[in-house]
Amino acid sequence: MKTPSARNVPALLQALHQEGYTGTVRVSGVPGGTIHLRDGLIGAIETPGAPTATSALLASGRIEDDAWLAARAAEPDADRLDLHLVAAGLIGAAELEVVCTAAVFDGAFAMALSPPGGWELTEREPTLLARPGVEPRPLAEETTRRMALLTRLWGPAGELARVRPEPVIGDSLRPEPVAGGRVRSEPGMGDPVRSGAIAVDRVRSEPVIIGEAIVGTPATGQPAIAQPATGRGAPEADSDTPAADGGHPKPGRRGLTRRHQDLIESVNGRRTPRDLAFARGRGLYAVMLDLIRLETLQAVRWETGTTFDGRPSTAPRVLQGQQGQQGQQASDEPSPRAGPLPRRRPGEGSPFGDLGAKGG
Amino acid sequence: MTAHAPTESLTGILASLRERVMGVAESVLSTVDGLLVVADVDTVHAESVAALAAATLGVGRRMADQSGTGALREVVIRCAAGHVIVVAVGERTLLTVMGDDGLDIAAFQRESPATVEQLNKVLAADVAH
Numbered sequence: 001m002k003t004p005s006a007r008n009v010p011a012l013l014q015a016l017h018q019e020g021y022t023g024t025v026r027v028s029g030v031p032g033g034t035i036h037l038r039d040g041l042i043g044a045i046e047t048p049g050a051p052t053a054t055s056a057l058l059a060s061g062r063i064e065d066d067a068w069l070a071a072r073a074a075e076p077d078a079d080r081l082d083l084h085l086v087a088a089g090l091i092g093a094a095e096l097e098v099v100c101t102a103a104v105f106d107g108a109f110a111m112a113l114s115p116p117g118g119w120e121l122t123e124r125e126p127t128l129l130a131r132p133g134v135e136p137r138p139l140a141e142e143t144t145r146r147m148a149l150l151t152r153l154w155g156p157a158g159e160l161a162r163v164r165p166e167p168v169i170g171d172s173l174r175p176e177p178v179a180g181g182r183v184r185s186e187p188g189m190g191d192p193v194r195s196g197a198i199a200v201d202r203v204r205s206e207p208v209i210i211g212e213a214i215v216g217t218p219a220t221g222q223p224a225i226a227q228p229a230t231g232r233g234a235p236e237a238d239s240d241t242p243a244a245d246g247g248h249p250k251p252g253r254r255g256l257t258r259r260h261q262d263l264i265e266s267v268n269g270r271r272t273p274r275d276l277a278f279a280r281g282r283g284l285y286a287v288m289l290d291l292i293r294l295e296t297l298q299a300v301r302w303e304t305g306t307t308f309d310g311r312p313s314t315a316p317r318v319l320q321g322q323q324g325q326q327g328q329q330a331s332d333e334p335s336p337r338a339g340p341l342p343r344r345r346p347g348e349g350s351p352f353g354d355l356g357a358k359g360g
Numbered sequence: 361m362t363a364h365a366p367t368e369s370l371t372g373i374l375a376s377l378r379e380r381v382m383g384v385a386e387s388v389l390s391t392v393d394g395l396l397v398v399a400d401v402d403t404v405h406a407e408s409v410a411a412l413a414a415a416t417l418g419v420g421r422r423m424a425d426q427s428g429t430g431a432l433r434e435v436v437i438r439c440a441a442g443h444v445i446v447v448a449v450g451e452r453t454l455l456t457v458m459g460d461d462g463l464d465i466a467a468f469q470r471e472s473p474a475t476v477e478q479l480n481k482v483l484a485a486d487v488a489h
Contacts, residue, residue, distance in 0.1 A: 031382045031464050048382040048464035055461045058440060065440045270378075270402050275385065278460040 009035075009116050013136035016040060024125050028117035033107060036125065038079075041133025044100070045107025049114075050284040051277055053096075053103035053128050059281025062099075063090050078126035100130035105142055106283040110274070112143045113161045146285055154292045161284075163302040165276075165291055166269035256299065263290050267300050373478045374400035380471050383463030385442075388456045389449065389479065390414065397453060404458060413456040416446045434472070436465070447472055450480045 006012035009027060016025070017040040025035040033047030046052050057063045063071075067090055075084035082100065086093045150157040256264070266279050273291060277284040294300045370389060378384045378400060386401040390410030399406035420435040434447040445457045445468065455476065457468065 031467065048462045048467070051462060059461065268402055270385075274382065274462075275460065278383070278462050 009111075009119065010136060010140040012119065013037075013042065013139070017136045021121075022124055024122045025119055026122060027111065027119045029111075030114055030117075031111075032117060033111045034125070035107075036127050036129065038124075038129060038133055041135060042104055042108075042139060043129035043131070043133040044127045045104050045111065046127070047107050047111050049110030049274055050106045051103065051281060052107070053100040053130070055278060056099055056103060056281045056283075057091070059278065061281075079124075079129055081128050082131060097131060100128065101134060102283055104130050104134050105139065106277075106285055108139050108143045109146050109285050112147065113158050150288060150292075153289075154295075157288070160288055160291070161273055163291075164269055164272055165267045165295070165300040165302040167264050167267050168298055168301050255297070256294075260290060260294060260299070263287065264294065264299055267291075369482050370398045370479065371400055373475060373482070374398065377457070377471060377475050381459075381464055381467045383443075383459040383461075384457055384468070385460055386458045388413065390454050390456065392417075392448075392452055392454060409456050409458075413446050413454045416456075417448060417454050420446070434469075447476065449476050450483060453479070453483060455479065 006015050009025075012025065013035070016037055020040040021037050022039055023037055025037065027033050027035065031048040033045055033049065035042060036044040036046075044052065051059065058065060058068060063085070067088075071081065071084055071088060071090065072078075074088075075081050082096055085091050086096060091099075147157050150160060154160055262280060263276065266276050271279065273287045274284055276282075276291075277287045280287070291300060295302070374387045374389065377387060386399075386404055388399045388401060388404075388406050388409045389397040390413050391397060392414055394411040394414035396407050396410040399409075401409075416435050416437075417432070421432045424430065424432040432448070434445055437444040437446075442458065442460045443463045443465065445459070445465075447455050447457075449455050455472075459468075
């Protein structure tokens with residue numbers, strides 16, 4: 001398989017978009033992933049890092065397993081499965097489009113959390129597709145925006161992806177959280193940008209939709225597409241739309257929506273945001289935003305830096321709110337360069353093993 | 361206290377596997393006769409998984425034998441919302457790993473030989489004297 005000489009995955013996708021490529025891009029790395037293109041548009045992204053549309057539909061219970069298996073049997077070409085699901089009345093066309101498009105954005109976000117390895121192009125592999133698909137540029141822009149937003153709200157997204165939150169015991173005794181919380185729900189704020197791909201992505205970055213909102217749609221009678229009416233940019237807009245829960249928080253924990261309570265029930269000190277996303281059939285990005293909010297409300301907590309990483313991160317650390325003051329910090333805070341780097345000495349070989357050995 | 365050290369490092373190895381392979385949720389180390397050794401679990405019943413692991417691997421081995429497809433590597437059970445993998449650890453123990461729908465099976469197959477080797481080393485102490 002030929003590999004175009006692109007400098008990174010977004011550039012590769014842009015090049016493939018321009019030539020109207022249909023096929024599969026396999027990206028290696030941890031975890032890596034598989035990007036499905038149809039006529040240059042991204043129809044699906046499969047990665048261990050985030051639930052696919054299929055996972056979201058089945059894990060959330062939106063489509064029953066038996067009905068799913070029957071649909072798979074009736075439509076052997078997975079590329080056309082979406083048409084069959086709609087024709088069979090299992091899900092509405094707009095709703096399915098929202099779920100599938102949301103999964104594309106979420107998959108791209110998950111893959112961006114760790115540095116990609118190389119890639120190879122392979123032939124088309126049938127899979128459940130977003131129709132018509134997502135253009136690479138808005139996908140890259142939205143991924144960048146999400147990273148930036150998480151960094152602003154909490155810190156490096158890559159670190160947030162590794163936390164293992166646990167519920168705070170006695171949480172129900174807390175005072176009304178909205179009163180003291182930094183993050184409040186203000187559904188009215190934000191500009192109603194609704195055009196083009198951004199609008200779709202607003203819809204979709206409400207991964208809420210992947211999970212409970214869509215599940216709740218038949219009951220509440222609200223079209224799922226109504227979700228994007230919330231603003232953009234603010235965390236509350238992304239994570240805490242009352243409409244997503246039908247606006248009926250349970251009385252048990254005041255100020256927490258049903259969605260938040262469901263998330264708290266899944267939090268157990270072992271699961272990462274990614275694990276929670278799979279467990280609940282929701283988007284990874286939405287789960288991360290919810291976790292930030294729940295941490296602010298002191299409904300969940302986690303310890304950072306105690307993960308079983310095996311070695312410390314070598315990423316540069318910038319303390320929040322202290323940019324520009326590094327000079328004063330130097331004596332108090334450990335410098336990223338404080339630890340000695342591994343050294344090679346003549347005759348001792350590489351400290352990482354004999355990677356460069358010749359001839360064995 | 362040599363009586364406790366091996367248990368701690370065994371659970372450490374299991375927890376480390378969970379850290380390194382995306383999607384691994386729980387794991388159980390058991391003997392080939394179905395008894396629990398250690399577990400890194402949250403919701404599953406470790407003793408039951410231990411018993412079923414022995415049966416699963418036994419059936420898998422016989423099926424591999426019968427079908428003439430070579431030595432059994434592992435048994436992968438694919439379910440609607442996740443995976444269960446059973447792999448032999450030496451002659452006397454089994455490792456069962458439960459993961460979600462997004463379990464990175466390629467990463468698991470990359471990491472599991474080293475994990476099995478580590479478990480083997482610790483377990484070897486049981487018969488060293």
